[in-house]
Amino acid sequence: MQKKYSWYSLLKAGLSNQDWDKAIPLSKPKPKYDVIIIGGGGHGLATAYYLAKECGITNVAVVEKGYIGGGNTGRNTTIIRSNYLRDEASSLYEHSMSLWEGLSEDLNFNVMFSQRGVYNLGHTLQDMRDIERRVNANVLNGVDAVVVDHKEIKEQIPIINTSKNVRYPIMGASFQARGGVARHDGVAWGFARAAANLGVDIIQNCEVIDIEVEEGRVKGVKTTQGDIMADRVGCVSAGHSSVIAKMAGLRLPVESHPLQAFVSEALKPILHTVVMSNAVHGYVSQSDKGDLVIGAGIDGYNSYAQRGSAKIVEHCAAAILELFPIFSRVRMNRQWGGIVDVCPDACPVISPTKVEGLYFNCGWGTGGFKATPGSGNVFAHTIAQDKQHDLAVPFHIDRFTTGALIDEHGAAGVAH
């Protein structure tokens, strides 16, 4: 058992130079596990944690090609909200939200979940209709949400430009007070530490190069650190889901696209909440270090390169200036890209596959981080019981065949 983090332990460490336990022990693969999780991002680590904690399966390995949390977990803008339109999606994200609210305590690791609220801005009449519809759906589903008008937005965010004389004036917004941000690395590390504490092996620098399938049943994986056997394999390798699927002879309804983000140089606190605008394509919050953390749109082409086009980032900067003209002389410090895998209905796949014992959790598109605990939780149960968790049922891969899409895109935009 690891030593718990507490004031007492910090004090003791400070006085006595006693050392901390390894949060992330260095593990080498054993020959066989009950479950192998491919992908050491937030979702994969959460899956392993909940397998061990809630399903009693501790003989688990998480195999990660690089370092844990190095993919989209460490590259996203960390926005957390659960105000999704469709019942299926909002139930899943709300499940996640409720886990977020107790996560630091559960993991004994401060993931710095900061409920500073999330605004989704509306700029057109149709945006506002969609917002009304979504907020009402949220309230009926027990998800906190309100519609606010441009005056209320201005009161809460004095630096936002609510003038009518801009290209896309802000008409109103939905606001979820429980939404916010978290420290992305902390989420990966917190889950890793807690999972390791329960006996999970976290194996880094271990790339899966093939999946062993015999007579329709998964047998294990071949990796750069040797062959590892397992009864069940869960794949949570966003960006590379199709690549892993191909190893098992499967195809997926996902495509990989670059998604970019950037941060400014650190400023004294000025923006205390999260502001998102789909219409102008920009999302912004300010981190606890003071950087403005800004998310841009995806590039339309397929890529595995973790970099996108300049025009996307520059358009995003322009969008942020539409909302916050005072940021014009603030400088971008760092810019990066991740690879998201996108499903046609903008909802994930959390599902068994045609290969027995092989499960996929993918297709989160641009919305994966906020789902981390919930995704891991329902995926763990799905693997453990070999039966989809109730909340995961609508996210079966077969929905693309039956037509039972969830279609979180909502109104595809404007018409008339």
Added chain:
Amino acid sequence: MRLENRSSNLVDYTQPLSFLFNNKAYKGFKGETLASALIANDVLYFARSFKYGRKRGIIGAGVEEPNALVSLEIGGRYTPNMKATEVMLYDGLSAVSSSNPNSIDFRAMIKPLHRFMPAGFYYKTFIKQKVWSIVEDRLRSLSGFSKAPSETDEDVYDHIFQHAEVLVIGGGVAGMTVALEVLTNSKTARVILVDERMNLGGELINEFETDQSSIQWYQENINKLREYRDAENARLKILTSSTAYAWYDHNYIEVLQTNATGQSTSKDGVQSARKILHKIRTKEVILATGAHERPMLFETNDLANIMLSQSVRRYLNEFNVIGGKEVVLYGNNDSIYSTAIDLNNHKISCKVVDVRAPGNESEVVIQVKNLGIQVLQGFAVIKAKGASRVNGVEISSVENQAKPPQWKSKWRLAGDTQTLNCDLLATSGGFNPVVHLDCHCGGKTYFDENSQSFLAQKNRNNRQVCGSVNSIGFWQDAIIDAKNKAQSTLQSLGELKESSHQTLSNKCFNYFNVDQFFTPIEILNKPKVFIDLQNDVTTLDIALSIREGYRSIEHIKRYTAMGFGTDQGKTGNINGIAVAAEFLEVPMSEVGTTTFRPAYTGVDFGAMAGREVGGFFDPQRYTTIHNSHVESGAEFEVVGQWYRPWFYPKNGEDMHQAVNRECRAVRSSLGMMDASTLGKIDIQGKDAREFLSRVYTNAWMKLAPGSCRYGLMCNEKGMIIDDGVSTCINDNHFIMTTTTGGAASVYATLEMWLQTEWSHLDVHLSSVTDQFSTIAVVGPNARKLMEVICQDVAFESKKFKFMQWRPGIICGVKARIMRISFSGELAYEINVEANYGRFIWDEVARAGKEWNITPYGTESMHVLRAEKGYIIVGQDTDGSMTPMDVDMNWILAKNKSFSYIGRRSFSISALNSKDRLQLVGLLTKDEQVVLPEGAHIISNKGISIGYVTSSYFSATLGRSIALAQLKGGLSKMSEIVLVKIVQEKQGLKEIPCEVSSSVFYDVNGIRVDGNE
């Protein structure tokens, strides 16, 4: 202080300037940086550090500076987080420290607690969510550097596209040479030479003082470059004060040029760009980006007046200023000796502490010794002494371990310590080649043992590196290297068949021969050995990170925040990697670097956006009739990029009053609407009918010329994506109309089908939305009006039927007149060549006065169409509705030979579920209650079973009407359902409604023929 003998090439001492720093007045000169002017004025403390709030002085002279962050000016020219080293002085400049070093600081006050706050402190504390939510905001107030701006930027920014065969990044000796060599040996190649400094020459300027030949070389070469630049049809562009900050795919490089750092760019009312973003596409890239010096490590290495050796040298030579009188130089390479010589020339006392043992000495070392400067070889500084500024160093002799493992520092402390007094400590731990850009777009680095640094990948297509970025430190070698790389570049361009490379001399006088630059192991375990000065990351933080299992360099970076600052770890990261290697017990090459990402140095958001802000953020599309709407006082609605009249308030009407009036006018007499924004696609070719049959759900083969037909378009998922009326001009010619917002995507989709799947069809598409103006004339008196303005068409109902069109002349203008209706009233849509739009609009308005013709906007259009149950794609449907869901089975052709787009999906199971959301009408029990759009219908269990898509008060019907998506709604006619209002603002209640047909008015459709 300033030197007495001043001979700067950069500073103009005839132009004194006044400026403010932290509200205190100082004097400087033109050509100086803010940093040099403050050093001249003996200012020591520039700001405080991030975590511990320690007072910090300046360490660098360029963009690598981690400490000296200031904000400039106030109001619309306020600029946060500038490095004092990058700010050129101007008269009246006003700068403020990002965090005031001279005021009380909470972070510094809690100094005794720092030992309890190791790296990762916050992960281990405030674990209860409630506690964290309270604590976090307090902590936040301590974060950040400068305050954010509070006003809108006064200045503007430009983007310029540039094209060249060769882009040379860096204008030092190597960059100048390589650019000239390319220009000289090619007759066609266009070259762009960029440098982040104000002047070309780079570090060569440091040699001017002591080496006459360097001045000569500089003058000759700069003159040649200028000749090329100034020639007619010049092939050379020189961009100074320009930083190449990002390298994207296919040799697309972004360069930010600064025209002013703080002054207003507005002169005589004309605004020039504060910064210009050059978007450069080039065939070949040559990196001559130089190298950044890295500091040596020792205890309290963050005190003020501990600087980089080369920076001390730059301040001395470029600006004739220095921060101390008694200097200790400490390092592991020859750089400190060059600085020593320059200090000696200026009669500044200095001592050299060299960690390397005596022997194998280069010329410059011997030279320093011959000057009588005290040189202590085989010594290491173990601690800087002083409270906040350095006043001495503790040194100790070191011994060289015979054969340490590869990752181990070979230095060990040996013998007693002694103290040297000093008021300025200049250190050099070797140089880091500036390989950042090369790694933005896929380039890898490799570890070079000789220079103990990461170098750019050896071979990359269309890219060369030369000079010190290639770890070549000797001037003559840099020139040879540059010439060689120019040849390789020309070869790659196909302008040279073969290149013959000269060999470099053996590397004497070389800053890059650092052997193992690293610090004795004993020092690493001391507190306050700072790696990242901006974020206060120490060697112990790195050690802790590794002990806790955060072993990857990326984890170390993220756990300790090393390199996250505005300097991006330009000086510190390499030391961090070396420290990590030591603790991990692996070679540095195995630790590797963190990923280099854009931007190399900060880029203003304003510069990224360029002119695409405000009104230029997105095109604003107006119809040719727009001004008339403005004159009529219309309110506008943004639909896609278009501005459409929303309603036309009169005499202080609110929207509802205006809409009621407009609707009544249409139903009772005559209205007119600008429908020009609807997408229009001209479809020609002998397979046009076949094409329409494939993309629409209904039949088109028999539609006669002169007729129109409504069509519904689905995607392959079977979901409605668009609708509109298409008109048969003749057998080979149709005009399709689309929704306003869908026009572009529908056109793109149709082209895709034609070009990728059905190229054998003889069909040609042309988007003609902008070519026509469309005016809808609507109401029972529409025919009378048409007869007045158009004499050559017979308008009687029998001759000109509903869903037909006729060519006609209206007020002398050729027009296509469609008899189609989106309101259920008798209506004509007049299509004329776009530029006649306003003219015809005015003519219609004039002629319509007799019937009190009333212009109406989109809101009334919505009400009128809702009364008739006509859907609006995107409002009543949302990308997940099939034609069956909107009760339009009638529009699905059964007998088409071709399986039209989306048809196959209609048979999959979920699309036939009885539980689908289906479009119905809703009539509130209380006729005066208007349902809020977006309100949900609930089941008796309180669960959402649908929602209101459209809802209006119908003045015509004297009651409210609504359209809604309801689960299984089409089989729930006449049932009572509850709409639940859940937002307090709207008044919590449940509103009983009857499910009805979505057609509320004129159910039998007799009004469409008017009152004939």
Added chain:
Amino acid sequence: MFLINCPYCKESRDQNEFSPAGEAFIARPQNPEALTDEEWADYVFYRTNHKGDHWEQWVHTSGCRKYFLVKRSTISHEVKEVATFGEVKGESAS
């Protein structure tokens, strides 16, 4: 920011002028009604999403408006080949 050589315009132009239009060689089935639901779903939703050299469709939106084929590495983004429809067939896709 890619530089794409439009096979119709015969010019290398900036990516800004083009729009990506999805994976290439996904032919619309000749007789959709004859397909099973699985086969139809495979056509509509499932993608190869290849990591490596990948054939895709682009359209020269702000140019000749022609759709064409690009073989591009999804790892390095290097454009290996451009072609008009008909010049290359699906079988040659890798």
